[in-house]
Amino acid sequence: xxxxxxxxxxxxxxxxxxxxxxxxxxxxxxxxxxxxxxxxxxxxxxxxxxxxxxxxxxxxxxxxxxxxxxxxxxxxxxxxxxxxxxxxxxxxxxxxxxxxxxxxxxxxxxxxxxxxxxxxxxxxxxxxxxxxxxxxxxxxxxxxxxxxxxxxxxxxxxxxxxxxxxxxxxxxxxxxxxxxxxxxxxxxxxxxxxxxxxxxxxxxxxxxxxxxxxxxxxxxxxxxxxxxxxxxxxxxxxxxxxxxxxxxxxxxxxxxxxxxxxxxxxxxxxxxxxxxxxxxxxxxxxxxxxxxxxxxxxxxxxxxxxxxxxxxxxxxxxxxxxxxxxxxxxxxxxxxxxxxxxxxxxxxxxxxxxxxxxxxxxxxxxxxxxxxxxxxxxxxxxx
Numbered sequence: 001x002x003x004x005x006x007x008x009x010x011x012x013x014x015x016x017x018x019x020x021x022x023x024x025x026x027x028x029x030x031x032x033x034x035x036x037x038x039x040x041x042x043x044x045x046x047x048x049x050x051x052x053x054x055x056x057x058x059x060x061x062x063x064x065x066x067x068x069x070x071x072x073x074x075x076x077x078x079x080x081x082x083x084x085x086x087x088x089x090x091x092x093x094x095x096x097x098x099x100x101x102x103x104x105x106x107x108x109x110x111x112x113x114x115x116x117x118x119x120x121x122x123x124x125x126x127x128x129x130x131x132x133x134x135x136x137x138x139x140x141x142x143x144x145x146x147x148x149x150x151x152x153x154x155x156x157x158x159x160x161x162x163x164x165x166x167x168x169x170x171x172x173x174x175x176x177x178x179x180x181x182x183x184x185x186x187x188x189x190x191x192x193x194x195x196x197x198x199x200x201x202x203x204x205x206x207x208x209x210x211x212x213x214x215x216x217x218x219x220x221x222x223x224x225x226x227x228x229x230x231x232x233x234x235x236x237x238x239x240x241x242x243x244x245x246x247x248x249x250x251x252x253x254x255x256x257x258x259x260x261x262x263x264x265x266x267x268x269x270x271x272x273x274x275x276x277x278x279x280x281x282x283x284x285x286x287x288x289x290x291x292x293x294x295x296x297x298x299x300x301x302x303x304x305x306x307x308x309x310x311x312x313x314x315x316x317x318x319x320x321x322x323x324x325x326x327x328x329x330x331x332x333x334x335x336x337x338x339x340x341x342x343x344x345x346x347x348x349x350x351x352x353x354x355x356x357x358x359x360x361x362x363x364x365x366x367x368x369x370x371x372x373x374x375x376x377x378x379x380x381x382x383x
Contacts, residue, residue, distance in 0.1 A: 004087040005223035008056055010069060015051040018043075024068060026053060035066035038081045039137075042151040045371060046071040046078060046139060049362050054221060070221060077221050078139050078180040085137040085178050086119050088215070088224060093122065099229060100176075100211045104131060113171075116162050131172040134159050138179040138212075140190060142375040145382075146179040146214070146230070147190035149197060157200040164204040174209030179230065182216030186382055187230040191241045192318045192374045195285075198241050205234065233382050239320070246279040246323040246373075247288050248331075250313040250360060251305055261304045264341065269305065273356040275331055275366075276302045276343060279324040288314045301343045302353070313361070317373045327373065328352050334365045 002008070016025040016032060024047070026035045035055055052072035057065060069084075070077040079085060089098070090109065096102045104122040111121035113132060122131040140150040149156055159175070166173040177187055189198035201210065216226040251274040261267045278300075280287035291302065292312045298304055306312055317323060328349045332338050335354035342353035360366040 002056070002081070002084055002087065004084065004091050006069070006084075007222055010221065011055045011057055011066070013053045013055050013066070015047055015049060015053055015071070017049060018047050023064070026055065026066060026068070028055065028066065033066055034064050035068050036064045037068045038083055039068075039139075040082075040151075041139065041149065043071075043080070043139060044150070044361055045142075045367055046073050046080070048364055048367065052077075074181070074183075076181070077217065079137070079217070080139065082137045086135050089133075089135050089176065089178060090120060092224065092227070093120075097224075097227060098213065100174075100209070101131075101133075113166065114162075118159075118163075129172060131174065132163065132166055133173075134163060134175045136175065136177045138177050138187070140375075141179060141181045141184055142371040143379060144183060144185040145375045145379060146177075146181060146184045146187050146212075147193075147375060148177055148187070149190055149194055152194045153197055156194070157197045160197075160200045160204045160208065163208045167204075167207040172209070174211065177210075177212040177230075179212060179214040182214055182226045182228065184214040184228070184230060187212035187214075187232050188237050190374075191237060192245075192316055195241060195243070195318065198237060202234065202238060202241070231383075236378075236382060240318060240378075242318070242320070243284050243286075244281045244320065245284050245316060245318040246277065246327055247284065247291075247317065248315040248327065248370075249276040249278075249288075249291055249302065249306070250274075250315065251276060251302075252310045252312070252359075253305070253308065254310045257305075257308045259304050259308060261301050261342075262298070264301060267339070267342075269308075270355070272336075273358070273360055274305060274339070275335070275354045275356065275360060276305070277324050277327045277331065277352045277354075278302075278343070279322050281322060284316060284318065288316060305353075315370060323373060324352065325349050327369075328354075330369050330373075334363070334369065 013026045013028040018024045021040045054070040055066040108121040118132045119135040120133040138148040163173040189201045191198040212230040214228045218225040257269040331354045337355040339353040342351045344352045
């Protein structure tokens with residue numbers, strides 16, 4: 001089993017592709033291998049083809065020859081092995097390096113309470129009171145802002161409500177978000193991706209201790225070299241956490257389609273990926289759910305295309321601002337082609353549909369666009 005500090009040998013490699021949630025194909029010394037990935041998150045911003053990786057060998061799971069330890073992002077390595085985050089926090093608490101827990105020690109890993117498992121059980125050094133701690137590893141960040149989660153996590157919200165049960169029964173409990181970027185200044189729940197989790201965090205924050213910290217590793221990626229407490233702008237999250245905003249639909253077309261699209265007439269769609277932009281300043285989630293459902297009455301141009309698609313991936317941007325025309329302009333600059341006059345009859349945009357030959361989720365420019373609209377643009381709105 002891995003131990004912290006990470007003094008074990010590390011191997012440099014590059015990502016080829018992610019095979020499934022827990023397995024990736026990597027390149028080491030010009031050879032292809034499979035590697036275990038101990039992180040079920042989406043990791044769109046990190047696991048791009050060609051990303052530099054740090055891997056380990058010998059302490060792997062099953063028959064896979066390598067385990068992914070970290071991935072490069074913004075000139076630094078980001079710890080991707082979620083189980084090791086707990087090891088790091090355990091050590092930092094025992095060495096009294098975390099301000100919120102300087103008066104505690106760890107007495108048990110993975111404690112259970114009422115058939116529910118948490119990450120650490122702490123005990124106060126003087127009062128001997130117990131403290132149940134849940135740890136969340138945060139790899140979604142841009143500039144000075146970090147968010148969690150990077151994918152919908154029903155289990156994450158359940159953890160928060162269980163911690164609240166403990167706290168209301170008189171047992172101290174908390175959740176610690178560990179951001180893998182030393183430049184971060186703000187942490188907030190990812191209301192774009194999982195508004196239910198964001199709402200849960202707002203509901204429990206007055207009874208459950210919520211902390212967020214940013215950490216950085218030394219040049220050898222062996223141990224933590226910097227720790228910073230982060231600001232959590234609850235009021236901003238509360239203001240933004242409404243079911244409104246804009247969205248992008250990534251639509252996969254596997255074979256040529258010659259479709260009659262409402263007033264546009266016959267339109268030939270080549271195989272590839274299409275991104276459609278829209279907005280809903282009321283009931284955003286309902287609008288997106290309707291779009292991705294097949295077999296519905298065709299109402300918008302995009303309904304014709306989705307009916308023939310091999311899959312649709314929605315990307316929501318929750319905001320009090322209507323951003324669809326800005327999104328369309330940004331997409332037009334990076335797309336392989338613009339499908340003219342599609343879905344833009346009620347505005348001055350040339351189109352709201354854009355073509356990409358390859359999967360845009362593997363395109364750093366598109367990932368950067370998502371990062372900007374979800375995270376980067378809100379920096380000036382924070383206190």
